[in-house]
Amino acid sequence: MAKLAAVVGIGQTHYKTRRVDVSIAGLVREAAVNALEDAGLGWDDIEAVIIGKAPDMFEGVVMPESYLTDALGCNGKPMLRVHTAGSVGGSTALVAASHVQSGMFKRVLTVTFEKQSESNAMWALSTPQPFSVHLNAGAGGYFAPIIREYMRRSGAPYDVGIRVAVKDRLNGARNPLAHLQLPNITAQEVEDSMMLWDPIRFLEACPSSDGACAMVIAAEELVSQSPRPPAWIRGVAMRSEPTMYAGREEVNPQAGRDCAADVYRQAGITDPRKQLDCAEVYVPFSWYEPMWLENLGFAAEGEGWRMTMSGATSLDEGGDIPWNCSGGVLSSNPIGASGMIRFAEAARQVRGDAGAHQVEGAKLALGHAYGGGAQFFAMWVVGAEKP
Amino acid sequence: MKEIAVVAFSQSDCLAQAGAANEVELIMPQLQAVFGQVGLNNAQDVDFVCSGSCDYLQGAAFAFVAGVDALGAVPPIKESHVEMDAAWALYEAILKIRMGHAESALIYGFGKSSSGELPIVLSQQLDPYYLAPLWLDSVSLAAMQARLLLDRGLATERTMAEVVVRARRNAIGNPHAQVSGEFSLAELLAADTVVSPLRQSDCAPVADGAAAMIICSVEKAREWGVPYALLSGIDHRIETHNLGMRDLTDSVSTRQAATAAGAGRGPVEVAELYAPFSHQEIILTRALGLGNDTLVNPSGGVMAGNLMMASGLSRIGEVFRRIVSGDIARGLAHATAGPCLQHNLVAVLESA
Numbered sequence: 001m002a003k004l005a006a007v008v009g010i011g012q013t014h015y016k017t018r019r020v021d022v023s024i025a026g027l028v029r030e031a032a033v034n035a036l037e038d039a040g041l042g043w044d045d046i047e048a049v050i051i052g053k054a055p056d057m058f059e060g061v062v063m064p065e066s067y068l069t070d071a072l073g074c075n076g077k078p079m080l081r082v083h084t085a086g087s088v089g090g091s092t093a094l095v096a097a098s099h100v101q102s103g104m105f106k107r108v109l110t111v112t113f114e115k116q117s118e119s120n121a122m123w124a125l126s127t128p129q130p131f132s133v134h135l136n137a138g139a140g141g142y143f144a145p146i147i148r149e150y151m152r153r154s155g156a157p158y159d160v161g162i163r164v165a166v167k168d169r170l171n172g173a174r175n176p177l178a179h180l181q182l183p184n185i186t187a188q189e190v191e192d193s194m195m196l197w198d199p200i201r202f203l204e205a206c207p208s209s210d211g212a213c214a215m216v217i218a219a220e221e222l223v224s225q226s227p228r229p230p231a232w233i234r235g236v237a238m239r240s241e242p243t244m245y246a247g248r249e250e251v252n253p254q255a256g257r258d259c260a261a262d263v264y265r266q267a268g269i270t271d272p273r274k275q276l277d278c279a280e281v282y283v284p285f286s287w288y289e290p291m292w293l294e295n296l297g298f299a300a301e302g303e304g305w306r307m308t309m310s311g312a313t314s315l316d317e318g319g320d321i322p323w324n325c326s327g328g329v330l331s332s333n334p335i336g337a338s339g340m341i342r343f344a345e346a347a348r349q350v351r352g353d354a355g356a357h358q359v360e361g362a363k364l365a366l367g368h369a370y371g372g373g374a375q376f377f378a379m380w381v382v383g384a385e386k387p
Numbered sequence: 388m389k390e391i392a393v394v395a396f397s398q399s400d401c402l403a404q405a406g407a408a409n410e411v412e413l414i415m416p417q418l419q420a421v422f423g424q425v426g427l428n429n430a431q432d433v434d435f436v437c438s439g440s441c442d443y444l445q446g447a448a449f450a451f452v453a454g455v456d457a458l459g460a461v462p463p464i465k466e467s468h469v470e471m472d473a474a475w476a477l478y479e480a481i482l483k484i485r486m487g488h489a490e491s492a493l494i495y496g497f498g499k500s501s502s503g504e505l506p507i508v509l510s511q512q513l514d515p516y517y518l519a520p521l522w523l524d525s526v527s528l529a530a531m532q533a534r535l536l537l538d539r540g541l542a543t544e545r546t547m548a549e550v551v552v553r554a555r556r557n558a559i560g561n562p563h564a565q566v567s568g569e570f571s572l573a574e575l576l577a578a579d580t581v582v583s584p585l586r587q588s589d590c591a592p593v594a595d596g597a598a599a600m601i602i603c604s605v606e607k608a609r610e611w612g613v614p615y616a617l618l619s620g621i622d623h624r625i626e627t628h629n630l631g632m633r634d635l636t637d638s639v640s641t642r643q644a645a646t647a648a649g650a651g652r653g654p655v656e657v658a659e660l661y662a663p664f665s666h667q668e669i670i671l672t673r674a675l676g677l678g679n680d681t682l683v684n685p686s687g688g689v690m691a692g693n694l695m696m697a698s699g700l701s702r703i704g705e706v707f708r709r710i711v712s713g714d715i716a717r718g719l720a721h722a723t724a725g726p727c728l729q730h731n732l733v734a735v736l737e738s739a
Contacts, residue, residue: 002486023516055448056470061519062443062512063470066725069625076643079625079730080479083442083470085449091467095479102485103388118515124448236488240436240466242456255463372452376466 002101006223006230007347007382009039009216015179015332018117019210024059025071028113031212031337032072035109039216039226043073046216047105052082052092052112053336057124059115072111086139086282087238088112089213089339090369090378094236096217097380101233106219113212114334121208121335140205140285142373144197147287150251151199154290156305158199161286162190165204165330167314168283172327174315174356179209179332204286204330211334213341220386231347231382234364235266243373250374256295259377264297267364267381273298273312276381277362278322278349280342282369284329289313293323296368315357325349325357339369343380350384389485392608392615393736395424395601396704401565401594401692404501408595410445410453413497417599418457421493425601425613429459433601434489436466437480439473439496440696443508454497465489472496472661473598474699474722474732478621480602490607496697497597505593505695513726514628525726526590530582532635532727533666537584541636542669544584548575550665551588551690558687565592565692589665591693598697600704605739616710616736618703620648623732625725635727638674644733645675650719653737655681657709657718659702663693667728671721675733681719685709699723699732706736713738 011034013019019027028051036042049072051065061067065081072079084091089112096110122138150156169185172178185203193202216226223230239259241248260272269275281296283289290304298321299307311317315325324330326345329338346367348354354362363384370377397420405413422428430436436458440451451468458464465488469475473496480492500508506524513519536542549572558567570588578586608615624640624647626633633639645651658681662668672683684690686705689698699722706718716738724730 002488055442057442057448059515060511061515062508063441063724064512064515065471065625066512066729067514067628069730070627070629074625075627076624076640078623080475081470082467082479083451084468085452095467095482098479098482098486098488102482104482104485238465238467239463240455241460241463242458243452245461248461253463254461258463372449375452375455 003103004220005097005100005217006232007215008218008223008226008230009035009041010344010348011035011038011214012177013211014177015209015211015334017209019115024064024115025068027115027210028068028111028212029071031214032109032111035214035216038228041216041226045107046073046109048078048099048108049074050080050082050092050096050099050108050110052088053114054086054088055124058119058121058335060119084371084376086335086371087339087369087376087378088371089337089341090343090367091238093215093340093343094238094378094380097233097236100217100219106222108217109214110217111212111214112337112340114336115210116208116334117210140197140200143285144200146250147199147285150287150291153251154302154305156290160290160305160308161199161204162187164286164289164308165190168324168328168330171315171325171357172331175326178327179207200285206284206329206333209332209334211332211337213337213344215344229351229384231350232386233380234383234387235263235381237262238378241375243375251291252295252301253374255375256370256377259379260296263379263381269381272296273321276321276364276366278325278359279366279368280326280345281323282329282339282342283324284333286330289323322359325354325359339378342369343367347382350382390605391481391484391602391618392605393600393602393618393707394608394611394613394615395421396707397421398563398598398701398704399596400563401596401694403565403592403594405499405595410450410497411457413499413597414454414457414495417495417597421599421601425611430464430493431459433491433493434465435480435483435492436464437468437476437492437494439469439471439476440498441470444498444500444502444695446502472696472699472722472724474703477600477700477703478623481621484604491601491603493599493601494700495597495599496700498695498697499595500593500695501595526582526585528726529664530585533584533664536636536666539636542666544576545572546669547589547665548572550668551575554684554687554690557685558691561686561691563692564687565594567687567691585664591663591689594692594694596694596697598694598701598704600700614711615739616707617739618734619737620735622647625730628729630727636670638670638728638731641671641674641721641731641733644731648733648735650733650735653717655717655719656715657682657685657706659684659686659688659705660721661689661699661702661723663689670728703734710736710738
């Protein structure tokens with residue numbers, strides 16, 4: 001049986017196109033210091049550091065944990081580096097939680113980051129692989145045909161993605177940390193933006209951001225040592241499947257469905273739309289909101305787009321299940337950290353600490369991340385109440 | 388805390404060049420070997436899978452993703468990855484078992500270093516602003532460490548060569564060795580240095596390949612009815628990245644990890660140490676306080692072949708093999724990462 005654990009501190013940086021004022025070490029330290037301050041703790045209170053980021057080629061630093069140990073107060077302690085593609089931010093949070101849930105550690109710091117301005121992610125994602133055919137397409141080029149297949153199957157109107165793009169940017173405008181601050185964005189503006197990978201327009205895609213996110217996770221007996229409300233970890237799950245296999249369901253991947261079922265079972269959730277108060281879900285391209293609404297069991301298959309269009313996922317419109325109140329990946333995308341930001345923002349909601357993007361009275365929230373060819377999934381459910 | 392059993396291990400031959408073999412082709416034979424040892428079919432028969440690899444060895448982002456194709460991950464599996472030696476993947480798997488989310492786990496590590504020039508690739512692991520632009524390669528850094536050791540009288544070129552002679556002799560019994568045989572001290576010392584004071588023979592031969600292991604709870608090992616070794620302790624520690632702030636002739640983090648892993652609670656009959664350079668075996672042996680009653684690197688260690696991202700896991704596997712075969716009752720395994728032994732892991736294995 002997993003030991004009880006809770007998030008007792010959260011720290012983020014501002015998300016921006018370029019953080020020229022800090023090095024990579026400075027960036028991760030900023031998030032870590034913010035998390036420690038939030039938790040009312042110092043470096044000596046931390047037993048281990050779990051770090052995650054997307055491919056090393058994004059910054060050109062091989063296994064950068066080696067270099068970052070000093071900035072993260074880790075000397076003399078265990079440091080683990082997680083890498084599970086785009087889901088890494090979520091996976092890193094789960095691996096950090098497992099340090100405490102296993103009973104082997106009482107309190108750990110976990111940090112994820114990306115400093116995209118020191119790199120070119122499109123290049124790094126498109127380098128020729130020595131042993132396989134490659135696509136010079138980046139992530140958007142990979143996902144566009146899958147989105148088109150979703151549109152074909154569901155008969156969704158062309159503007160569902162536009163609606164998500166507007167909603168998440170309006171949410172982002174409530175979040176002072178968000179990279180994109182577009183409080184006056186309109187559907188027309190999104191529709192008029194350049195088509196990048198049909199049907200994904202420029203404003204329907206995530207930005208490239210610099211930033212880091214950190215959390216302190218503590219065992220039950222240490223939770224009260226931190227001054228602010230904890231976010232209790234109520235369920236944790238990860239799933240993987242191959243990029244390609246005969247009969248693979250790319251629009252609604254089995255790994256995502258299985259992962260959701262696992263995390264809901266642990267948290268006692270049978271009706272996610274009803275029982276959860278909000279969700280932070282990895283939506284890097286607008287159309288992934290309706291697709292994940294279905295994959296995660298919030299809507300029946302083929303019906304996710306109707307839910308989006310009805311305003312059910314909108315904070316501004318008072319929807320019953322707001323998604324990505326922080327602005328989501330569409331507003332800030334330091335890739336390696338993007339999954340952890342979802343996990344941390346879910347925790348902020350149940351701690352009642354989400355400021356202007358708080359869902360009133362939120363008690364139970366989902367954090368979600370995915371990666372690779374929509375084949376790696378990491379999820380957790382956090383709650384205000386101790387299970 | 389739940390006791391962990393190691394039930395299977397396999398390592399590939401250490402090849403200087405695995406030719407056209409891709410990730411799946413490197414990994415598959417090792418997975419099939421460990422499944423065979425336990426009587427399992429594929430990764431569906433374990434509760435968790437964790438791997439270790441490094442994108443930069445292959446020169447491609449997400450190189451590990453291809454590894455998933457070797458697993459039979461349909462239906463989807465619980466799987467994770469560390470950008471570290473697979474010894475740390477083992478560590479993550481242990482956490483998973485101890486938190487009650489798995490009873491068994493498959494761990495594997497793989498690398499194809501022949502795709503690039505490893506010492507140069509590893510230079511990009513250094514501080515990206517102050518050190519990496521100097522392209523300070525891993526062999527040069529190790530040479531600097533060796534020089535410090537010589538200057539302090541803690542080693543001589545002769546004692547370093549003795550490490551190599553013994554390792555290569557031990558490797559004669561290791562069917563996967565890339566380099567093995569009887570060599571004389573005089574013959575090794577007659578060679579020129581490549582980066583003074585290191586000779587080529589002081590540097591572990593870099594190998595392509597993979598290794599895999601299966602661990603589980605003791606209850607599961609009994610249920611499977613296979614011989615197992617207890618993994619009675621495991622710990623890892625990292626040190627500062629600033630080489631000027633470390634005593635490079637010592638390995639403080641190895642000692643810390645060994646203490647936390649409980650290495651001193653019994654005799655260490657065998658120690659498999661991940662020492663990619665001869666002088667580092669001397670540092671590690673001293674840091675661990677190993678005496679004449681400990682057999683160091685009976686497999687030849689990585690002097691027989693250094694499978695990047697898998698050698699640490701292989702050290703643990705080598706100790707496991709000796710315990711289940713009844714040769715020894717207790718042993719220690721070590722893994723390292725980062726320049727000049729920056730990050731070290733120690734595992735203690737015992738007979739059941």
